[in-house]
Amino acid sequence: MNWPDIADALFGGASRYGDILALVSNSVWAGAVLGLVGGLIGVFVMQRDMAFAVHGISEMSFAGAALALLVGWDVVAGSIGGSLVAAAAIGLLGARARDRNSVIGVLMPFGLGLGILFLSLYSGRSANRFSLLTGQIVSVQSEQLGLLVVIGAIVLVALLLVWRPLRFDSLDPQAAAARGVPTTAISLGFMLLLGLVVAVAVHIIGALLVMALLVTPAAAAMRIASGPLAVPALAAAFGVVSAVGGILLAIAGSLPVSPYITTISFVVYLVCRAIGSRRGRVERARA
Template sequence: MIDLDTYLQLLGLVQNSIIAGAVLGLVGGLVGVFVMQRDMAFAVHGISELSFAGAAAALLFGVNVVAGSLAGSLVAAILIGVLGARARDRNSIIGVLMPAGLGLGILFLALYPGRSANKFSLLTGQIIAVDSPQLAWLIGISVLVLVGLLVLWRPLTFDSLDPEVAAARGVPTRFVSLAFMVLLGLIVAVSVQIIGALLVMALLVTPAAAALRVSSSPVVVPLLASAFGFVSAVGGILLAIAGSLPISPYITTISFLIYVVCRLVGRTSTRRVRAAV
């Protein structure tokens, strides 16, 4: 255990990570709602593997890691969006992309001659990995994703809940789907910088899944998902400062505990409603 003075000093050193985690938790929670509605949790993992490969390539060739992560994510997102219009096709494409991305990432890391900590952080996150230029990138990308979600909110909601009727009503479902995949790719690339490629679903899937367990309101669910994502990200960082483990185990544990509590609350509420009926 560390004393309070040392903890406060460490807190000042990782303020960029705290800010980035807070922004990521809020925006990731909103994106996660549509991920769950569109049954695309598997796609998040597939995109993260290509994002990992892009970041590893950038690390090997000495270029901006965020840019490499973005490139890998966008390639995966566009491929899934264009080629995987149907769920069966989408899952097949993701199943092909995942091992390819992971294999390329491992190859690039094996060839990288630098510090092993840099390699490990791409998989599990690193609490002090966010410097000021990276923070600017992360906030800018997160704001872009948020604005994109707000612009697409109504047609995206319609397409997520009932794509056949949405298409019949004139909603450009193919464009909406591809645009959402691009936004998803952007936020996955940001998430890899904080929590790592292997556990990115803890911020883009679990908070939204927890929120859907306790509510079905189109207003309450996004608010809860953002709140759960915020608590998971910031709480994980604050706990990781005092420990010696990477940041990702703390974030994933908090996110999982929130989901368990919400599942229990949702089950209790369902039983009460059935008993009343």
């Protein structure tokens, strides 16, 4: 191969990658917003032991998005509607952990069954159906990006406003109630915020794999940090790296975006778990 061919292979490939990156820039921005907000809210998901709820909400969000796809509505709006219905049901009916798990266990198969029904009735492109389950890097349009950014901003501002009482209620709900914290309102509000984030995640990574951005980054951060600021900061950073890194890798590959995002998130967790285990052994040896 001569030098002109080598130069064309290098710079031509970079140029094509840049063109594709420009095409999916909306998804990159949406992924960054999702990684940031998902990492932050994931800390409270872990503290409140609600990882199972994330999956339950995602199934109803999938059903709402599938219904919107079937009738020609906006898919993001449909997924938001399904998420909020599930979040409200879990928040109102699942005050106790046992009740909450029962409600989630009922909602999950119901939402998944509805979603499959709506998709089976949909006669459009099969790629649209597949993207609801596994995500699609070119699925975010400009107007949808604006809606996703607004949702992310609303959730972020709301989290900052209720951060202290939410953290108190997450770590010690009995003491929070005794101190006058409106635990019922806090729990319901958190569930609605979680529903909004899940709706965004379904549109980016798909209904089946939302836990990779709403649970795994926070779980990884908790393995290597414990401070009230360090854990959320690390969780948000891990979420952004997983989401944006997965989208950028998917541009150059032929697979859907979700395997890349989940792999990065899982590797980050394994590394943090190894670091946390090693640190624990060192501390025990010193003791």
